[in-house]
Amino acid sequence: MPGYAVLAHPWWVPLLFVLAVGHAQNICVTLYLHRSATHEGVKFRPMVEHIMRMWLWLTSAVVTREWVAVHRKHHAFADKEGDPHSPAVAGFWGIVLGGVFFYQRAARDPALVEKYGDGCPDDWVERHLYQGKRLLGLGLMLVLDIYLFGIGLGLLVWSAMAIWMPIMGNIINGVGHALGYRNFGTRDYSRNIYPWGIWILGEELHNNHHADPRSAKFKARWFEFDIGWIYIKILSFLKLARVIYARSQNAKEFAAKHYTDKVAKPVAQKLDRASEELERAKARIDQAKTEARAALRSPEPGVD
Ligand SMILES: [Zn+2]
Ligand SMILES: [Zn+2]
The missing domain is CATH 4.10.170 (p53, subunit A)
Structure with missing residues (x-):
C-alpha cells in the first residue's frame, strides 16, 4: 500500500495521471455514452459496459440517461431552434466557453430526458448510486487524489479531472459545428475538426458522425484516423464488443448515395x-x- 502523497513527485507523475484519467474518460464517453448508449452502433459485454459506467460516475458525475437524451435531441434538431447546444443558435463563443451550462439546462428538463432517454440502464446501481448519489463518485476520487498527491496537488489533479469532460464537450459541440472540413452535405453545420481523431478519440470527425449517426465507425476517408474505432475493433477481437452497425462504404460512395x-x-x-x-x-x-x-x-x- 503506497504512503500518503507518494505520487506527488516527480512533477510529471501527476501530469501523466491527469492525462491517463482523461483518456480513460474519453474512451467511456465516445465508446459507451455516444456510440453505444445513444446511437446503438455497438454493444459491449456487461462487465465492460459496467466498468465504463462506474468510471464516468467516479470522474464526471454524468448520468447516462441525461447525456443520451440531450445528445439525441441535439441530433433531432441539429443547428436549429430546439438544439440544446448549437453555436448556430447560441453563438460560437457561447458554446465553446459555456456549452456545459447549455447541457446542464437541457439535462435538468425531465420532459426532455423522458422523451429522448429510452433504452438506458435502469438497474439498482443506476437508480441508487450513479443517479441517486451522483456526486459521491467525485467525492471518492477527491479522497483518492488527496491521498495519492497530498492536499494542494490532489485538489489540482481532481479539478483538472472534473473540468476535463466539460472542456471536451464544449470543443466538440462548439468547434465541431463551426470550424473544419466537411465530407458530407448534411443539413446542419457539423464539421470534421481534424482528420486525426487522437485527442478526443475520433469525435473530431463530427461531420462524418452527423452524416451517419448510427455508425460505430466515424472514420470515412483513408487519411482519417479514429482511435475510438480502433478500440472497438480490439474489444471486438477480444469478444468484449459486438458491432451492430458500421458504415462500410467509403466517403465518396456514401455521399453519392445519401448526400x-x-x-x-x-x-x-x-x-x-x-x-x-x-x-x-x-x-x-x-x-x-x-x-x-x-x-x-x-x-x-x-x-x-
Ligand atoms: Zn453535433
Ligand atoms: Zn451523436
Missing part, C-alpha cells in the same frame, strides 16, 4: 416548403388573434 443534390435537394425543398407553410399558418393565427381582440374591444352592434 448528392439529386437526393438532398428534393428533401431540402420539401422542408423549405413545410417551413414556409408553417410561417403562413403562424401569420394567419396572429391575424385571427388580432381580429378577435379587436372584436372583443368594440361594442356589438345593437348593444348600448
Whole structure:
C-alpha cells in the first residue's frame, strides 16, 4: 500500500495521471455514452459496459440517461431552434466557453430526458448510486487524489479531472459545428475538426458522425484516423464488443448515395416548403388573434 502523497513527485507523475484519467474518460464517453448508449452502433459485454459506467460516475458525475437524451435531441434538431447546444443558435463563443451550462439546462428538463432517454440502464446501481448519489463518485476520487498527491496537488489533479469532460464537450459541440472540413452535405453545420481523431478519440470527425449517426465507425476517408474505432475493433477481437452497425462504404460512395443534390435537394425543398407553410399558418393565427381582440374591444352592434 503506497504512503500518503507518494505520487506527488516527480512533477510529471501527476501530469501523466491527469492525462491517463482523461483518456480513460474519453474512451467511456465516445465508446459507451455516444456510440453505444445513444446511437446503438455497438454493444459491449456487461462487465465492460459496467466498468465504463462506474468510471464516468467516479470522474464526471454524468448520468447516462441525461447525456443520451440531450445528445439525441441535439441530433433531432441539429443547428436549429430546439438544439440544446448549437453555436448556430447560441453563438460560437457561447458554446465553446459555456456549452456545459447549455447541457446542464437541457439535462435538468425531465420532459426532455423522458422523451429522448429510452433504452438506458435502469438497474439498482443506476437508480441508487450513479443517479441517486451522483456526486459521491467525485467525492471518492477527491479522497483518492488527496491521498495519492497530498492536499494542494490532489485538489489540482481532481479539478483538472472534473473540468476535463466539460472542456471536451464544449470543443466538440462548439468547434465541431463551426470550424473544419466537411465530407458530407448534411443539413446542419457539423464539421470534421481534424482528420486525426487522437485527442478526443475520433469525435473530431463530427461531420462524418452527423452524416451517419448510427455508425460505430466515424472514420470515412483513408487519411482519417479514429482511435475510438480502433478500440472497438480490439474489444471486438477480444469478444468484449459486438458491432451492430458500421458504415462500410467509403466517403465518396456514401455521399453519392445519401448526400448528392439529386437526393438532398428534393428533401431540402420539401422542408423549405413545410417551413414556409408553417410561417403562413403562424401569420394567419396572429391575424385571427388580432381580429378577435379587436372584436372583443368594440361594442356589438345593437348593444348600448
Ligand atoms: Zn453535433
Ligand atoms: Zn451523436
